[in-house]
Amino acid sequence: MEIDLSLCATCLKKPCLSVCRSPFINGPLAQGADGTLFLRLEHGEIKRGSCCECLGCELECRLLGNNAVKITLPIPYLETTS
Amino acid sequence: MARLYEHQAKALLRRSGVMVPRGVLCRTPAGAATAAIEIGLPVVVKAQVLSGGRGKAGGVRFAATASEAFEAAGALLGETLKGLAVREVLVEERVGEARETYLAVTTNQGSGKPSVLVALAGGMDVEDTSAENPQGVIRHDVDILRGLTGYDALNVVRRAGAVGRERILLASLLEKMYRIYRQHDCKLLEINPAGIVGDGVIALDARMEVDDDALFRQGEIPIAPGDETGDRPPTLLERAAGSIDQNDHRGTVHFVQIDPDGSVASARACVPVGFDCVGTGASLTTMDELVPLGYFPVNFCDTSGNPPGSKLYRATRIIFAQPHIKGYLFVSCVSGQQLDNTARGIIKALLDIYPESGGKPDIPCVFVFRGTWDEEAMALFERHGLTSSPLVRVLGRDCTEKEAARHFDGLYKEWADGKGGRVRA
Numbered sequence: 122m123e124i125d126l127s128l129c130a131t132c133l134k135k136p137c138l139s140v141c142r143s144p145f146i147n148g149p150l151a152q153g154a155d156g157t158l159f160l161r162l163e164h165g166e167i168k169r170g171s172c173c174e175c176l177g178c179e180l181e182c183r184l185l186g187n188n189a190v191k192i193t194l195p196i197p198y199l200e201t202t203s
Numbered sequence: 204m205a206r207l208y209e210h211q212a213k214a215l216l217r218r219s220g221v222m223v224p225r226g227v228l229c230r231t232p233a234g235a236a237t238a239a240i241e242i243g244l245p246v247v248v249k250a251q252v253l254s255g256g257r258g259k260a261g262g263v264r265f266a267a268t269a270s271e272a273f274e275a276a277g278a279l280l281g282e283t284l285k286g287l288a289v290r291e292v293l294v295e296e297r298v299g300e301a302r303e304t305y306l307a308v309t310t311n312q313g314s315g316k317p318s319v320l321v322a323l324a325g326g327m328d329v330e331d332t333s334a335e336n337p338q339g340v341i342r343h344d345v346d347i348l349r350g351l352t353g354y355d356a357l358n359v360v361r362r363a364g365a366v367g368r369e370r371i372l373l374a375s376l377l378e379k380m381y382r383i384y385r386q387h388d389c390k391l392l393e394i395n396p397a398g399i400v401g402d403g404v405i406a407l408d409a410r411m412e413v414d415d416d417a418l419f420r421q422g423e424i425p426i427a428p429g430d431e432t433g434d435r436p437p438t439l440l441e442r443a444a445g446s447i448d449q450n451d452h453r454g455t456v457h458f459v460q461i462d463p464d465g466s467v468a469s470a471r472a473c474v475p476v477g478f479d480c481v482g483t484g485a486s487l488t489t490m491d492e493l494v495p496l497g498y499f500p501v502n503f504c505d506t507s508g509n510p511p512g513s514k515l516y517r518a519t520r521i522i523f524a525q526p527h528i529k530g531y532l533f534v535s536c537v538s539g540q541q542l543d544n545t546a547r548g549i550i551k552a553l554l555d556i557y558p559e560s561g562g563k564p565d566i567p568c569v570f571v572f573r574g575t576w577d578e579e580a581m582a583l584f585e586r587h588g589l590t591s592s593p594l595v596r597v598l599g600r601d602c603t604e605k606e607a608a609r610h611f612d613g614l615y616k617e618w619a620d621g622k623g624g625r626v627r628a
Contacts, residue, residue, distance in 0.1 A: 173511055176551050177547060194517060
């Protein structure tokens with residue numbers, strides 16, 4: 122996942138934060154006091170499932186934000202067939 | 204289910220202390236001739252395909268000289284045996300006279316327990332002989348917590364009629380087979396025939412099937428993940444789909460190509476369509492409604508158990524990677540999974556597949572969401588502008604499988620008549 126923080130700076134709604142849901146009360150995506158987005162949890166925790174991979178952050182950012190979130194999901198073998 | 208080739212199963216058996224014939228895997232007739240000399244004549248040349256009945260189909264040939272091994276390999280390699288391409292042959296030492304027996308460890312579907320089977324009359328015709336004499340096949344269900352003890356194994360082979368040294372040899376092999384079966388998460392481990400020779404008992408042929416959901420912890424099993432594809436090796440798309448659940452057991456993706464090249468749909472004069480369902484029952488029901496209308500699902504796909512959006516993204520990309528599909532249908536059963544996440548995965552896939560049109564597909568697509576968060580799922584399609592496409596129809600919880608198929612039929616006919624969107628080349 123990549124977030125272009127320069128685009129986030131001018132985003133007022135931050136729809137990614139609204140949609141971020143996980144087994145935790147607060148999702149892994151959080152906002153600092155200066156408004157900058159950051160990941161609240163360690164990468165290991167996120168990889169183990171605290172991010173439920175709903176894709177909500179990317180899609181809501183596309184609709185209501187500045188299209189700053191890009192999630193890349195590689196698919197082994199698929200590139201071989203295309 | 205991941206099935207091993209004979210040479211793979213034998214390599215694993217050998218490492219586990221089971222006697223197997225000396226053998227070399229060959230890909231050319233010249234290689235087979237060289238292997239025959241290295242091993243020592245006479246040899247057996249065996250086609251390596253994932254199918255039983257190779258002997259009766261001519262896939263097992265004896266060779267007394269290197270040139271005969273060359274000819275036998277040449278006759279097998281590159282040909283088709285039982286519908287499967289022969290790419291490799293196993294050249295093995297030919298074991299002398301041996302009493303052929305049958306041993307297997309499998310799962311008793313009725314009791315839900317591992318089950319060992321022994322028959323003293325093994326070999327190619329074991330199914331016929333066991334049908335004629337069912338009392339000759341001894342089955343023993345194993346308490347998985349207790350395991351198969353030495354005296355259990357002795358008792359089973361005794362009941363099969365083995366006596367003396369033969370009883371001890373077969374019991375020892377049966378114990379080893381059970382250990383291998385458990386250690387490698389097998390669904391089936393079969394040695395037929397197990398030949399009793401002077402040195403002991405040797406596995407003359409072996410069939411091993413592993414639970415493919417356990418492949419993640421079976422590093423030494425040389426199989427790429429993929430769903431059960433019967434007697435043929437998995438296609439690349441099936442391998443791609445098989446990788447989705449690796450190390451991630453949140454929900455499941457089961458994908459199999461029913462018609463990888465569209466030839467079946469073409470032969471039936473049907474329209475090939477891509478297909479995904481939440482729930483195998485709904486999947487089969489919907490397929491039963493589609494086929495009489497003239498549409499042939501070229502793949503089976505079940506994305507259920509509440510998979511994350513990322514899995515739906517990958518599954519949808521794989522389905523749409525089938526170049527011959529002329530439509531797509533997604534139907535959920537009345538599901539307890541988060542259908543909004545399901546929808547997000549599909550939407551992201553469409554956005555990536557059709558970037559120029561903002562995710563709007565160029566083939567008719569019907570999506571049916573029924574269950575938890577179904578209204579949110581439908582709303583997501585609308586918010587992303589996909590429902591404004593004349594080629595997209597999104598339906599909700601009031602839609603039955605029959606209606607879903609009829610909606611697709613109507614949409615497809617509009618498209619085919621040129622009334623709804625661009626015609627796909």
